[in-house]
Amino acid sequence: MTETEPTTGRRVRDSLERRALALGALGTTVLLVLMFYYPVATVFVESVVVEGAVTLAIFLDLLRDPFYFGDLARVFAGESPVMVAQDFFSSDRKLGIVGFTTYQAILSMLLSLALGLPMAYLLARYEFRGRRTIRSLTILPFVLPSIMVAVGFVATFGQTGTLNGVLGLLGLGPVSLMFSLEAILIAHAFYNAPLVARVTTAAWESVDASAIETARSLGASPFRAFRDVVAPQLYPAVLMGGALTFVFTFGTFPIVLALGGIQLATVEVFVYQLIQDLNYAEAAALAIVELVISLGVLYAYLRYEAKHTVRSRGARPLPRKSLRPPTFSARELTPRVGLAIYGVIALFVFVAPILSLLYRSVAAPTGGFTTAHYQFLIDRQTTGTAYQVRPWPAIRNSLFFAAAALAVSLPMGVVISVLTTRRYRGRKLIDVVAMAPLAVSGIIVGIGLLRGPVFGFELGSYRLTITGALAIIAAHAVACYPFVVRTVAPGFEAIDRSLLESARALGASRTRALIDIELPLVWPGVVAGAAFALAISMGEFSSTVILATGTNEYTMPVAIERFIGRRLGPATAMGVVLLVVTSISFVIIDRLGGESFGL
Amino acid sequence: MRALGSERTRTPAELEAVDDEFVDAPVALSLEGVSKQYAETTAVDDVNLRVREGEFFTLVGPSGCGKTTTLRLIAGFEAPTMGTVRFGGNDVTGVSPEDRDIGVVFQNYALFPHMTVGENVAYGLNFADPPGGISSDQRVADLLELVDLEGMESRDPDQLSGGQQQRVAIARALAPGPDILLLDEPMSALDAQLRERLRVQVKHIQRELGITTVYVTHDQEEALAISDRVAVMRDGAPEQVAPPQTIYRQPATRFVADFIGDNNVFDADVERVDRGDGTSRARVHVGDQPFDLEIEGGTSLEPGDTLTFCVRPEHFSREATTNTFTGTVESAEFLGETTRVTLEWQGRSIRLRTTDPLSGDVTVGFEPDGAHVVDSSRE
Numbered sequence: 001m002t003e004t005e006p007t008t009g010r011r012v013r014d015s016l017e018r019r020a021l022a023l024g025a026l027g028t029t030v031l032l033v034l035m036f037y038y039p040v041a042t043v044f045v046e047s048v049v050v051e052g053a054v055t056l057a058i059f060l061d062l063l064r065d066p067f068y069f070g071d072l073a074r075v076f077a078g079e080s081p082v083m084v085a086q087d088f089f090s091s092d093r094k095l096g097i098v099g100f101t102t103y104q105a106i107l108s109m110l111l112s113l114a115l116g117l118p119m120a121y122l123l124a125r126y127e128f129r130g131r132r133t134i135r136s137l138t139i140l141p142f143v144l145p146s147i148m149v150a151v152g153f154v155a156t157f158g159q160t161g162t163l164n165g166v167l168g169l170l171g172l173g174p175v176s177l178m179f180s181l182e183a184i185l186i187a188h189a190f191y192n193a194p195l196v197a198r199v200t201t202a203a204w205e206s207v208d209a210s211a212i213e214t215a216r217s218l219g220a221s222p223f224r225a226f227r228d229v230v231a232p233q234l235y236p237a238v239l240m241g242g243a244l245t246f247v248f249t250f251g252t253f254p255i256v257l258a259l260g261g262i263q264l265a266t267v268e269v270f271v272y273q274l275i276q277d278l279n280y281a282e283a284a285a286l287a288i289v290e291l292v293i294s295l296g297v298l299y300a301y302l303r304y305e306a307k308h309t310v311r312s313r314g315a316r317p318l319p320r321k322s323l324r325p326p327t328f329s330a331r332e333l334t335p336r337v338g339l340a341i342y343g344v345i346a347l348f349v350f351v352a353p354i355l356s357l358l359y360r361s362v363a364a365p366t367g368g369f370t371t372a373h374y375q376f377l378i379d380r381q382t383t384g385t386a387y388q389v390r391p392w393p394a395i396r397n398s399l400f401f402a403a404a405a406l407a408v409s410l411p412m413g414v415v416i417s418v419l420t421t422r423r424y425r426g427r428k429l430i431d432v433v434a435m436a437p438l439a440v441s442g443i444i445v446g447i448g449l450l451r452g453p454v455f456g457f458e459l460g461s462y463r464l465t466i467t468g469a470l471a472i473i474a475a476h477a478v479a480c481y482p483f484v485v486r487t488v489a490p491g492f493e494a495i496d497r498s499l500l501e502s503a504r505a506l507g508a509s510r511t512r513a514l515i516d517i518e519l520p521l522v523w524p525g526v527v528a529g530a531a532f533a534l535a536i537s538m539g540e541f542s543s544t545v546i547l548a549t550g551t552n553e554y555t556m557p558v559a560i561e562r563f564i565g566r567r568l569g570p571a572t573a574m575g576v577v578l579l580v581v582t583s584i585s586f587v588i589i590d591r592l593g594g595e596s597f598g599l
Numbered sequence: 600m601r602a603l604g605s606e607r608t609r610t611p612a613e614l615e616a617v618d619d620e621f622v623d624a625p626v627a628l629s630l631e632g633v634s635k636q637y638a639e640t641t642a643v644d645d646v647n648l649r650v651r652e653g654e655f656f657t658l659v660g661p662s663g664c665g666k667t668t669t670l671r672l673i674a675g676f677e678a679p680t681m682g683t684v685r686f687g688g689n690d691v692t693g694v695s696p697e698d699r700d701i702g703v704v705f706q707n708y709a710l711f712p713h714m715t716v717g718e719n720v721a722y723g724l725n726f727a728d729p730p731g732g733i734s735s736d737q738r739v740a741d742l743l744e745l746v747d748l749e750g751m752e753s754r755d756p757d758q759l760s761g762g763q764q765q766r767v768a769i770a771r772a773l774a775p776g777p778d779i780l781l782l783d784e785p786m787s788a789l790d791a792q793l794r795e796r797l798r799v800q801v802k803h804i805q806r807e808l809g810i811t812t813v814y815v816t817h818d819q820e821e822a823l824a825i826s827d828r829v830a831v832m833r834d835g836a837p838e839q840v841a842p843p844q845t846i847y848r849q850p851a852t853r854f855v856a857d858f859i860g861d862n863n864v865f866d867a868d869v870e871r872v873d874r875g876d877g878t879s880r881a882r883v884h885v886g887d888q889p890f891d892l893e894i895e896g897g898t899s900l901e902p903g904d905t906l907t908f909c910v911r912p913e914h915f916s917r918e919a920t921t922n923t924f925t926g927t928v929e930s931a932e933f934l935g936e937t938t939r940v941t942l943e944w945q946g947r948s949i950r951l952r953t954t955d956p957l958s959g960d961v962t963v964g965f966e967p968d969g970a971h972v973v974d975s976s977r978e
Contacts, residue, residue: 498709501676502768504696505703507726507775516722520713 020511035474039448047284070096108188108249116196124204127320138194145539150258152353155360196241203237243301361572373573394559402537405476413484421492442542475543484529491522531589624651627811633682642668644835659822660832702772710756717752723775730776742770915951919964
């Protein structure tokens with residue numbers, strides 16, 4: 001009815017708008033290929049190509065090496081599985097590096113479940129002051145720099161750590177937990193139990209009260225109702241928490257590096273060791289074995305999830321109980337006493353390391369307080385030589401890399417969220433391809449970038465190389481954007497399709513509708529994603545340590561690792577600096593948005 | 600192919616059965632052989648429709664009949680697997696929704712929650728100038744007045760009731776002056792009373808603006824009340840397209856007879872046919888019960904054929920002297936104005952309306968012209 005000839009300018013703008021999403025998708029694809037798939041492929045090629053010929057020799061050697069695969073290597077080497085199995089159940093079994101890594105990952109998973117599920121029960125079923133705060137805080141370990149946490153654990157469990165200090169005051173101890181499997185497991189639980197709690201709480205809260213009431217009215221006891229109605233809705237979440245814990249702890253690096261020592265080295269630590277020894281082919285092969293195992297577990301979980309996930313959205317949730325028992329009957333008291341005991345353990349595992357870090361950064365070895373450790377940082381800054389790690393460049397580099405990684409990963413994450421939440425054929429594939437970096441360890445990305453783009457691209461007769469700084473930004477962006485997707489995509493998913501269609505019918509192009517309608521609605525998720533990305537980038541260690549070795553591009557986590565080699569004091573001081581910078585950045589970004597959804 | 604396929608090829612005349620008012624109006628929208636297939640299902644199956652300018656056209660049918668998909672094909676939210684969509688003669692099959700000059704109203708209002716009422720209504724004016732050379736603000740004010748929400752510009756959508764939100768959605772859809780208004784079950788989320796009020800209002804607005812409107816509903820009563828013409832859809836295609844009175848009084852198929860309004864459908868054997876000018880008479884049997892029916896127009900029925908006829912509940916009466924039979928009251932629902940009675944007769948349920956309470960055995964009948972023959976089976 002209102003046909004007016006659009007001006008040329010408008011037509012150009014329109015056609016740009018129309019293609020913006022496609023351009024965004026193209027740009028994202030190019031970046032993903034350059035920053036992730038090409039480097040990782042480089043690693044893969046390196047492990048199967050020896051002197052120009054394709055061979056599986058490196059893999060086969062690896063599989064048959066008892067050093068890596070323990071007794072299992074004998075099966076790969078052709079021995080009878082029955083014989084090997086018999087030996088395996090005898091007392092002097094050998095696990096090898098891969099076996100040990102699996103073993104500690106399973107134990108870490110069990111411990112994380114043991115510590116995470118009571119937390120989920122507490123958060124989902126009880127009402128108390130600070131419940132929401134604690135629920136929000138469960139995200140925190142996830143974004144805390146692992147090297148900092150490792151330092152916190154050293155400060156807690158070390159020979160002169162706060163634990164032994166407290167035990168000493170009580171006339172007990174000292175206990176030696178350092179360089180023990182226990183320390184690693186507790187540190188892993190510190191990271192992963194809150195994750196387990198988070199996903200399980202979400203599932204528990206989505207259980208419809210009327211389903212339980214129906215079960216009860218049909219004659220089920222409270223326990224039967226829990227077993228038959230609640231539990232089946234929790235299994236997928238528990239399993240997801242468990243699977244993710246396994247994958248994360250299987251690829252563990254900074255924690256084991258700092259807490260384990262060489263006798264407890266995991267696959268990832270060995271990959272790092274092999275790279276230090278310039279044995280790239282074996283490092284690549286080992287990294288790929290690790291990747292295959294991780295992806296296998298993730299795939300098995302996704303298969304399970306596809307079959308079992310039950311979602312009852314918009315349900316009336318179960319009413320929460322008060323922590324104060326209404327009566328003093330055994331039935332009311334037992335779970336609450338259990339939770340109280342759990343609370344003490346949780347305080348020890350989750351709060352002690354952070355407090356110890358803060359305490360040890362100002363504690364003098366002789367007792368009392370000192371600023372000597374911070375003074376050390378300042379001295380190092382003013383008098384340190386060029387090849388020494390100095391604090392200010394570390395802070396500056398961390399902030400710069402974080403800002404740059406944010407600038408890359410945020411648009412990428414948003415574009416991928418748009419692409420994976422619209423319905424079309426092949427969407428799942430894009431989802432998997434885009435999420436793969438989550439399962440690939442930073443070490444692999446680090447080597448790949450180092451051996452690929454940093455070494456150089458062949459482009460015709462040109463050789464394009466990128467600098468170490470660019471490679472670090474790329475590695476950080478790759479590590480960050482899946483978290484942006486995880487926080488933004490649920491928002492897109494939740495937007496009613498008819499909102500978008502209304503905008504389209506009113507004349508908005510796809511891109512305009514994205515800008516006018518969708519982005520404002522998912523904005524809290526975008527902000528949360530940005531906060532995540534920032535924290536992840538600031539704490540990133542695995543790929544940075546590889547790419548920053550021998551350069552001036554070191555970040556705060558790398559600086560901590562350098563300091564920890566000497567004395568704990570400066571490392572804790574640097575850890576506190578990292579904690580403060582990360583927290584401030586996190587809070588600033590978080591203030592820009594409202595509440596968030598998603599992981 | 601379904602047995603009804605033959606029915607469909609038989610009805611181009613019915614497709615053209617336009618209310619007198621629109622016979623001369625140009626075609627605003629046409630679907631030509633439009634189909635939409637998903638992986639395993641055919642949602643829309645070879646649909647041919649023409650909607651005339653200014654017409655209020657309704658797609659009605661049970662859930663899964665393809666009515667909403669048809670609307671989405673018209674809007675351009677979905678692309679047809681086959682066929683052509685034309686707006687006023689122009690092929691728009693591949694045109695994006697934003698370039699179609701349409702207004703769409705959804706069942707769930709779909710107001711932009713982060714915008715005020717005024718911003719919602721003004722949104723479409725970002726992409727088109729307001730008709731009549733007035734300012735955007737003026738246009739928004741005019742439209743809010745049209746939907747009885749004057750002065751509500753600065754409210755947030757969540758401060759409004761469901762009915763108010765839906766009226767904002769209608770104002771928003773109309774603001775850029777679209778050529779065609781598409782409404783997808785716009786009243787389903789509202790309670791019954793509100794629905795009737797809004798129905799009257801929508802019809803009034805449509806008349807006032809004279810805008811071509813395609814309306815989707817599963818509520819046959821709503822379809823009859825609001826439309827100039829109704830397409831009754833089933834399994835992805837229209838069974839009958841006609842003005843509401845025709846749909847009600849002369850359902851073309853058994854499905855339409857069943858779906859639209861309360862009805863009693865009988866399968867009968869033809870005993871005798873008396874052809875006359877204009878109307879014919881047939882003597883048929885349902886079981887051993889004989890009935891005399893009046894059939895409009897000529898008929899090709901022969902003795903020995905079977906046919907299907909229907910009798911509306913209001914056509915049964917206890918005073919009738921023809922086509923009488925005796926049944927037993929099975930249930931009676933008091934509806935206020937009338938009572939809906941279900942009689943059990945020869946193992947089937949007969950529905951009728953009375954004003955006084957009935958029980959026990961009741962004798963009822965209907966006039967020969969109270970029956971309508973819907974489907975002469977030709978097996």
